[in-house]
Amino acid sequence: MARHNLEKQLNILEYALSSLWRHRLKSLSVLLVFGAVIFLLASFQMVTQALSDKAKQVLVHTPEITLQKMSAGRQEAIPLAYGDKLAGIFGIRRVVPRIWGYYFDEVRLANYTVMGLEVAEMPEGARLDTTLAKGTMPRPGDDAQGWAVIGYSITNALDLAGRDTFSLFRPDLSLKPFVVRGEFSRDTDILTNDLIVMNLADARDLFAIPAGLVTDLCVYVANPTEIETIAKKISETLPGVRVLTRPQIQKTYQVVFGWRSGFGSICLLSALAAFVILAWDKASGLSPEERREIAILKILGWETSDILAVRFWESVIVSGLACLVGMTAAYIHVVYYAASLFRPVLMGWSVLRPNLHLLPRLAAGDILLILAFTVLPYLAATVIPAWRSATVPADSALGG
Amino acid sequence: MFLCLLLALDGALFLDGLARRKAQDAALAQLEVVTSGLGLTDLAVATEARYTRHPAVSDPVVPFMDHPGAIEHFPTGAFWLPPQR
Numbered sequence: 001m002a003r004h005n006l007e008k009q010l011n012i013l014e015y016a017l018s019s020l021w022r023h024r025l026k027s028l029s030v031l032l033v034f035g036a037v038i039f040l041l042a043s044f045q046m047v048t049q050a051l052s053d054k055a056k057q058v059l060v061h062t063p064e065i066t067l068q069k070m071s072a073g074r075q076e077a078i079p080l081a082y083g084d085k086l087a088g089i090f091g092i093r094r095v096v097p098r099i100w101g102y103y104f105d106e107v108r109l110a111n112y113t114v115m116g117l118e119v120a121e122m123p124e125g126a127r128l129d130t131t132l133a134k135g136t137m138p139r140p141g142d143d144a145q146g147w148a149v150i151g152y153s154i155t156n157a158l159d160l161a162g163r164d165t166f167s168l169f170r171p172d173l174s175l176k177p178f179v180v181r182g183e184f185s186r187d188t189d190i191l192t193n194d195l196i197v198m199n200l201a202d203a204r205d206l207f208a209i210p211a212g213l214v215t216d217l218c219v220y221v222a223n224p225t226e227i228e229t230i231a232k233k234i235s236e237t238l239p240g241v242r243v244l245t246r247p248q249i250q251k252t253y254q255v256v257f258g259w260r261s262g263f264g265s266i267c268l269l270s271a272l273a274a275f276v277i278l279a280w281d282k283a284s285g286l287s288p289e290e291r292r293e294i295a296i297l298k299i300l301g302w303e304t305s306d307i308l309a310v311r312f313w314e315s316v317i318v319s320g321l322a323c324l325v326g327m328t329a330a331y332i333h334v335v336y337y338a339a340s341l342f343r344p345v346l347m348g349w350s351v352l353r354p355n356l357h358l359l360p361r362l363a364a365g366d367i368l369l370i371l372a373f374t375v376l377p378y379l380a381a382t383v384i385p386a387w388r389s390a391t392v393p394a395d396s397a398l399g400g
Numbered sequence: 401m402f403l404c405l406l407l408a409l410d411g412a413l414f415l416d417g418l419a420r421r422k423a424q425d426a427a428l429a430q431l432e433v434v435t436s437g438l439g440l441t442d443l444a445v446a447t448e449a450r451y452t453r454h455p456a457v458s459d460p461v462v463p464f465m466d467h468p469g470a471i472e473h474f475p476t477g478a479f480w481l482p483p484q485r
Contacts, residue, residue: 057431128433218439351448
């Protein structure tokens with residue numbers, strides 16, 4: 001019995017394949033359009049998933065608590081004295097001040113991220129040398145001034161190939177010179193591409209920030225399970241301060257790339273629109289030729305279930321192939337072409353563009369999501385009209 | 401025939417993906433050190449606007465503070481969702 005069923009299904013599959021081949025132009029066009037829709041959805045899914053994954057992996061090491069001073073709803077410089085007020089909170093290991101901000105290069109129209117801090121005070125600060133492609137970070141006790149360690153794109157933007165000095169403008173338009181002491185490895189591009197790292201005093205001088213003020217304070221705690229408790233105590237001690245915890249920062253990157261973003265919605269809506277058009281076309285009735293074919297099959301002794309099986313196999317073959325083609329193309333687009341179609345919106349008018357090295361992790365859940373959005377509606381859109389047509393008496397279909 | 405070619409291509413991509421994954425795992429150690437050593441909070445993907453360069457530590461008002469009544473106008477604002485706090 002089982003063997004008989006299997007043979008029957010194989011015969012039906014063979015018929016479905018020959019039917020697709022007979023209408024090869026139509027099948028190919030459906031396959032291409034369907035593949036393109038899946039390509040769009042899968043590319044978006046892969047890019048966002050690869051970026052979220054990367055953020056999840058690296059932001060485990062972000063400062064446990066970051067403090068920013070808020071005034072009139074905006075962030076402003078925080079007094080260094082706030083760090084002293086935290087001395088009474090048990091469990092804080094250290095507080096590290098930082099001055100950081102953006103430097104807009106009006107010649108190259110590029111934004112650089114300037115980061116000023118005492119690297120010796122940071123966790124892993126002594127190991128930062130391992131992240132440099134060339135040069136070294138200052139050793140503890142090294143009070144050298146005027147140095148900078150830069151990201152790969154800064155070298156290119158400032159054209160530092162043959163020299164190691166550059167200057168940036170202070171707010172009063174006087175020049176502040178720097179000597180390049182090292183360059184970050186390209187493997188760290190996704191974090192350091194636009195960075196200019198310097199010591200705290202140089203950053204203060206560059207941005208003309210008054211003594212006693214910094215951009216933010218990084219708070220490190222002794223026991224990571226106490227982050228929330230300590231954050232709450234800090235909020236109570238310093239009411240005008242925004243307290244950002246590591247879990248909050250990590251959570252940001254789990255939601256910041258989402259289907260609800262404008263671009264994500266466009267991908268999703270275009271896929272939905274394509275399916276609505278397809279479903280409308282199918283549901284509005286089969287072509288007279290298709291009705292005729294179904295009627296002849298019924299006269300030859302085929303049952304309604306057999307005709308449904310043919311349509312089912314046709315849809316499975318077309319949608320399965322389209323899925324495979326679309327997802328393969330999406331993977332090649334994301335990994336080998338660095339999601340070049342999405343770069344105009346992912347990076348916009350950015351002048352400095354990192355090498356993202358995107359490598360999506362294709363989990364079963366992601367594949368199922370794409371299948372659920374694409375293959376299932378297609379199956380429904382093709383089988384239901386076939387069922388409606390197959391239940392019509394053969395003679396009326398032929399006569400009509 | 402077409403299906404075989406496609407599956408062969410996918411197999412090759414899978415093998416290449418494994419090699420790339422190994423290389424990325426090696427680079428991950430560097431990324432961890434640089435995040436920890438500089439206290440970084442964000443990925444350097446979009447450098448055009450501060451709220452997409454540092455979404456985790458930016459004010460929610462930043463996209464609209466260029467002038468009174470300003471609307472968000474950077475292209476990356478379409479790709480990046482505002483963080484929820």
